[in-house]
Amino acid sequence: MPTKRRLANAIRALSMDAVQAANSGHPGMPMGMADAAVALYADHLKHDPSDPHWPDRDRFVLSAGHGSMLAYSLLHLSGYAHPTMQEIKDFRQLKSPCAGHPENFLLDGVETTTGPLGQGLATAVGMAIAERHLNAIYGDELVDHHTYVIAGDGCLMEGVNHEAAGLAGHLQLGRLIVLWDDNEITIDGPTDLSRTEDVLARHEAMGWSTHECDGMSADAVSRAIAEAKKTRKPSLIRCKTTIGYGAPTKQGTAATHGAPLGPEEIERARAELGWDAEPFVIPDDVREAWSAIGQRARGEKKAWEERLASHSKGQQFKDQLDGKFDRRWQGQLIEKLVANPEKMATRKASEIVLEAINTAVPATIGGSADLTGSNNTKAGGIEPLTAANYAGRYVYYGIREFGMAAAMNGMALHGGVLPYGGTFLVFADYSRPAIRLGALMGAKVIHVMTHDSIGLGEDGPTHQPIEHLQSLRAMPGLTVYRPCDAVETAEAWGDALAGEGPALLALSRQGLPQLRREKSEHNLTARGAYRLKSADKERRVILIATGSEVHLAMEVAERLENDGVGADVVSMPSWEKFRAQDAAYQQDILPDADPSEILRVSIEAGTTFGWSDMTMKNGLNIGIDRFGASAPAPDLFEKFGFTPEAIIPQITERLHND
């Protein structure tokens, strides 16, 4: 039997060799944390490399994602189908799934994409919430696992750490165990260049259990993990390590962090570590021992499968994991809305929709970053999810937008739950890094963003989104919806639930008339844009509007028609969905035509930036290209020119000039 140190040295060798081959990467962290990783895999982690999606596996998150070679080494050595040794040799090349940072969509066993510091841990908090929630519903027989995290100093310094740690402590997520790679080094040099903090005391203050150990001893780390498992609090284990351990002249310094060690240093490291195998060769004894480690939990998995097969809630559990739910709520609700049209804010409409969804779809877990009453996110009688009642389905996230968004990503990645969470649209800036990471991963999360324009009124420019809609539409992988009334809100929710990746709903604070008054055969919002009103007179204008400006566009159109100018009104709740339609549909809605024949006019109470994508260069863009102001909403719409009186002369002038 090889020693644990020898098993760790296999990680060290793979890491330094792969980084050297790529001439790019981060050897220091994998070499420093190799022993700790052996402790976790050899003695604790419950997983089955032959079934990476086993629902009751422990989750392992490498929050310090730059140390990706640690993850790739562990997956390879413990017997996952990928990465193969060739793929490790091709580390950081296009043809390999071994990307610079671990990508969950490239490799099974990578539970979440990491790299942007702090987010791995914050995402893991969501996984741990999902675990406790499902455990509360399905019991220990089906759900009973841990979430392990390796985090570096960067993960602990980022602001999101405070939000994540605060949430985890508050919810007493005892199944969350974080190994802190305390190597006293950041990129700029020793940690004391920028930090003077008792990290353990800070976590204790937030309700964590803390532990310390020699991170270079697998046995010591293993004992610390065993201790941590006993507490009912989330645990932070301080692993004292040496970055780049084994590299004789560079270890313990920032030089090992983000650059290849160089052939000479690597050769000397081999001698230092007593590792005489060639690069990318794993000696048989090591291969066998690692293989045995990988198979450690097979029996457990088999027993779990047997329990599942005979469990009274087994089928329900499987359905919930598969994301199956009853979709009939949508048609029923829209029928009701159409029958009784009402003026209401789309945030209020969203609440009505959520009443239906939360009743029909038990997998939803809602929440808000301390704006529950404003975001209208608590609906359908769902109870708070608390340390005393994990079966609850509503999280009071506190004033933690970023932590909320990251936790939602983690819940979605864990599976079995469908998270949505609210804040003001302007604070999408706070949660943006997690919105992006979710978009990259395709995590099915719904961001409920209310107060979506100057229409929020008196709170003023700090609270009024201007550039947010466009800056979110510019983000790949995210679908933004801005519904114009209650029916579009129901359609947007329905389409978001039916979709694969993350969605964001931009909802009004202020009341909006219901424009959709007939049952439609299709979900029109799912098409991104559609003709809400066709020109009566000869069509000279197409008014394209979203959300709270659609009713204004209708009013403008009516007046234009009265003046003999035919005008279509196109409601465009989602740019992304419209762009995904076929060319024929797009041409039907927005026909190519010279502006002198048909003028396209966009109306949105936000920046005009990018709107010529829709209106052509010589189109007319009505928007707000400055920050907002503090006043009642009607005064602001007037000030910023969102009235028929302000808009119509601009259209008329353009028509006469062209």
Next chain:
Amino acid sequence: MPTKRRLANAIRALSMDAVQAANSGHPGMPMGMADAAVALYADHLKHDPSDPHWPDRDRFVLSAGHGSMLAYSLLHLSGYAHPTMQEIKDFRQLKSPCAGHPENFLLDGVETTTGPLGQGLATAVGMAIAERHLNAIYGDELVDHHTYVIAGDGCLMEGVNHEAAGLAGHLQLGRLIVLWDDNEITIDGPTDLSRTEDVLARHEAMGWSTHECDGMSADAVSRAIAEAKKTRKPSLIRCKTTIGYGAPTKQGTAATHGAPLGPEEIERARAELGWDAEPFVIPDDVREAWSAIGQRARGEKKAWEERLASHSKGQQFKDQLDGKFDRRWQGQLIEKLVANPEKMATRKASEIVLEAINTAVPATIGGSADLTGSNNTKAGGIEPLTAANYAGRYVYYGIREFGMAAAMNGMALHGGVLPYGGTFLVFADYSRPAIRLGALMGAKVIHVMTHDSIGLGEDGPTHQPIEHLQSLRAMPGLTVYRPCDAVETAEAWGDALAGEGPALLALSRQGLPQLRREKSEHNLTARGAYRLKSADKERRVILIATGSEVHLAMEVAERLENDGVGADVVSMPSWEKFRAQDAAYQQDILPDADPSEILRVSIEAGTTFGWSDMTMKNGLNIGIDRFGASAPAPDLFEKFGFTPEAIIPQITERLHND
């Protein structure tokens, strides 16, 4: 003499009456913290309402910006010219500077715009850094003041609090004193809905001094402030308060947080508080006492002015505060660059520029969020700014992008220093809320954002900006520069330093050929876009490119010319600056013409979103509308079609079809 409680009740009355008149706003916080505010103003705050810009005044930041009526009451009562009583009556109306949240550009005495939670405190950290830095240079005679903050639970829960508190503790900012409004209430209800934390212990763990007092007793708060002033650490004072104090049925509950109390409750509050004056009437005794409070520091100010007049560095101090500096570095440097063209990354060029700037401009304070060697931000021999050496001019901000950006805002607002700080462009998402607040305030801060495209290579999609350039260009008030070579980099820095508001430089990781090889009479980058190359053959194409894609555009143009197709190349380092040019200039660079006559083509290694603003609907946009990948940069540029071979056929096809 009225009691301090009576002075506080004036604040309570103004706050509840103004919110009621506006039928909108937040009475709870001002009513809860009124006594603490009296303590601060009556016994400690050094300021002169008749000279709000006195450089050595104490700074007071209302981080819990929703409690804006507290700030407005204090400014009015202590004798600032604004707000007048009429302006307070018009709270939250267009005509009043009393906006929903305090805006530093609307009222003297509001040191920073607040509202987005956590940022006021994080901004104050920057003010406290600037104070200690200037003190180290100019001594106690000229610079010797405190920075006071009132923060609520939201400010302490937001992630940026961790970054700000960590930085303040590390730098031992003993002049920073934070009053925590511990009212145990957030919008959603009691704080224990979402937080289980020993807030004081957390701050102690980060190097803070902590204090506790009865926040409803001005004398108790005053004593606590006096204690806090004695320590060499930043101080957090826990003020136990009752939100909405005085409102008999609503105090102590979330109901007072963000809504008018209602006429009946207000009437009963008047009785409870013993306040019988009519709304918006301040009794003479109270008016006189507050007026005396406002004049408390007049003598100090006069003595300070005398010291300044006779100080050996007096003129230098005034020049530094006025932002005067020697601008000759720019011409000299560009001359050198033009004489010896070199291929280099624009981040490296930025370092060379900073060598010159940091030598010529003593007001700069640089830094990086732990990417010093990658951002190339430490140049010109500047020393670290540390607790032991506040005279240093380089801040190791640690892995705290948001905290860095907020602190830079605070430094700029404090005055006398010119902050710049670096991170990767993709992490503009982390600092975005502070970039936006700085843009709203017009704070002169320079964000140095390197690794600005897939050109960073192997780190992969989490590190590759795609939507960032456009999402930042969409933000009002921010000027984004993306220079194509060393000369444009020098021009961009020069223009940013000459400008008023915040700027962001997007810089390449990879080497770029120097395209500008002749001295130009003007700063061409300051025009936003200019013709780098004119068509030789008949002009059929205008290639518009930025940054690292300009040399590609030059290559494409050359090949087109060889094929008989005349092509301009327009380098567009700044959209914002180009849009600020007059119509004639814009027409000259981008003449209106049918695409069949002149095709506009944009080339930028980022999203095409919004680029039709520049190229017209039927233009051609070369970009990346998905997330990136991990591989060496040349492989990525090829994969994503950034080669002449991939681009030219698209142009040719379009020319033939039109």
